[in-house]
Amino acid sequence: MADSSEKTHQQVQEYYGQRVKNADQLLCTGCIVTSGDVSAKVKDAIKNVHPEVLSKYYGCGLVFPEQVEDCRILDLGSGAGRDCFVLSQLVGANGHVTGVDMTQEQLDVANKHIQYHTEKFGYSKSNVDFKKGFIENLSDAGISDSSYDIVISNCVVNLAHDKLSVLKGAYNVLKDGGELYFSDVYVDRPVPDELRKNSVLWGEGVSGALHWKDLVKIAAEVGFAPPVVVSAKAIATCGKGLEAVIDAVKSDPVIGNNPELLVVLGQLSIASVTCRLFKLPKTVSTSDTPVQVTYKGTVDGHVEQFKLSYDLSLPKSTPVVLPQSVVEMFTSGRLKQHFDISPTSAESPLTSYKSLDQFNRVNPFEVISTPAPSTSSCCQGNSCCS
Ligand SMILES: C[S@@+](CC[C@H](N)C(=O)[O-])C[C@H]1O[C@@H](n2cnc3c(N)ncnc32)[C@H](O)[C@@H]1O
The missing domain is CATH 3.40.5.100 (Ribosomal Protein L9; domain 1)
Incomplete structure (x- = not known):
């Protein structure tokens, strides 16, 4: 794997393994998901998840597609496992959920609570497992091609250096007709290299965030249908906000001494976007009839x-x-x-x-909704929009 990917892995493992211990310590999340976004069924399923797992939920959207009963689902960057344990209930005893993550501390929390959830959900054996590995290289983590109905991911692709490999891997492990349903962070303009090198900005999902046009390009290159935007929300006002992130990087000798970089950072528009990328069978019609x-x-x-x-x-x-x-x-x-x-x-x-290509033209920054400024969040930490 290329040096830059290795360095990014180390930096992110340190961020989520040692630096951030619970959701309250993240600077730039919170209030992205509001009560109205969550169905009663999902709310109940979140409430059944162990409090330690909930406290280490670091996602930025809802990754619960409809009609998942009996499905096989893969979670890229599953962290402490919140979304996997929610989906474990939604797929039922005959479905299966696999989480893959590279950070041992996160996997330890997830694995520690498998038995708790198996009993809580009344299953005779667990329908969840967690694998250690890089999402850029799923076959090394023991994940086979064409073996999942759905791939999800919550606030992880932005943390990977090689986004093409991540999307290619997701495409390969999906069955025909399956979909990658994922929430991630996007920026409205390219981020300068000096900002991309800062570990806090990268760890917080700001400087590794994709530009929307790049997602459209990569998705097409990999073979997915054009992205379908499910929701788009501004995140600058959430949690402690972009201001807190700017404060945290002022001590960086390169950024702190460069007022222009701080201006660029302050002007970034950041959005959490949930979208679905379908893997179409080769026989599918491309006709716009x-x-x-x-x-x-x-x-x-x-x-x-x-x-x-x-x-x-x-x-x-x-x-x-x-x-x-x-x-x-x-x-x-x-x-x-x-x-x-x-x-x-x-x-x-x-x-x-009027045509499939029109999905290409949706720019989430034009349809974005701005949650009210708040430090409280919904379905984050221990609370869930009750
Ligand atoms: C922001 S957290 C989100 C965790 C989880 N999805 C959630 O919603 O709580 C990012 C997670 O992705 C994992 N991660 C980041 N880059 C990765 C990579 N290249 N391969 C595997 N895991 C990765 C980190 O270890 C961390 O657990």
Whole structure:
């Protein structure tokens, strides 16, 4: 592995293994997820997770896709395991969740609580396991190609130096029709090298954050369909905020003595974006011919409507006309049985999406919502929007 990746690994392992001991010590998270974002089922599942695991939750979004019963799910950068233990309940006894992480201290906490959760969920054997490894090299961690229905990740890709390898690995381990459903941090402009070298800025997810256009490019290079934005939230006002991050790096001899760099840092717009990247079967249609799709109302916990993205919801029993390529994107995997698809005349009204490529044009910074400034968070630490 290249030197720069090795150095990044060491820096991040030190940050999450030794420096940060609980969520309160992170400078730039909190208040990203609010009560309204979380379904009752997920809230209850979070409440069942052991308090020590909850206290070490360092995510930046919700990574709980719908209809996961019996699925095999892989969590990239699983940390202390909060999302894995929540999903363990949602996939049920016949599903399986694997977490992979490179930091021993995080894995120790996750492994320590496997038995607790197995008993709490009433399972005869655990449906969760944790593996030590780098997310840039999943086969070395013993993870086979085409073996997962869903890959999730919560605030981790920004910490990896080689993002192309991470997305390529996720693509390879997914089955056809599967999806990478992940929350991560993005910046609205390129970050100067001097800032990228600072371990606090990198550890806090600021300087390694991807520029949105780069995600679109990498996703296409790897073979995924264009990113579907589920939610986008500004994070500068969250937790202790960007101000606290700037304070923490003022002692850095390069940054602290360079007022211009501090200005650049202060001007960064940072967003937490949850998006889904589908791995389409080779046989899928790329045609933009309009087709009629009707949601049956059968996805567990989503009776009234199915929400694909921040701006595209399909109400129950209401025919919607969409390009075939878009429909096939979300119906070529586990969600297929929940929709009726039929041909429609070319004159039928289309939704605002006229082609799959239009998903490419969504810039999360243009649709961002800004949570109210607060130090309290929802589903962070020990509390969960109760
Ligand atoms: C911000 S924490 C998020 C942890 C977890 N997803 C959560 O929501 O609590 C980042 C985690 O990713 C892990 N990580 C970062 N880069 C990694 C890499 N290249 N390979 C494996 N794990 C990595 C770190 O060890 C750390 O546990």
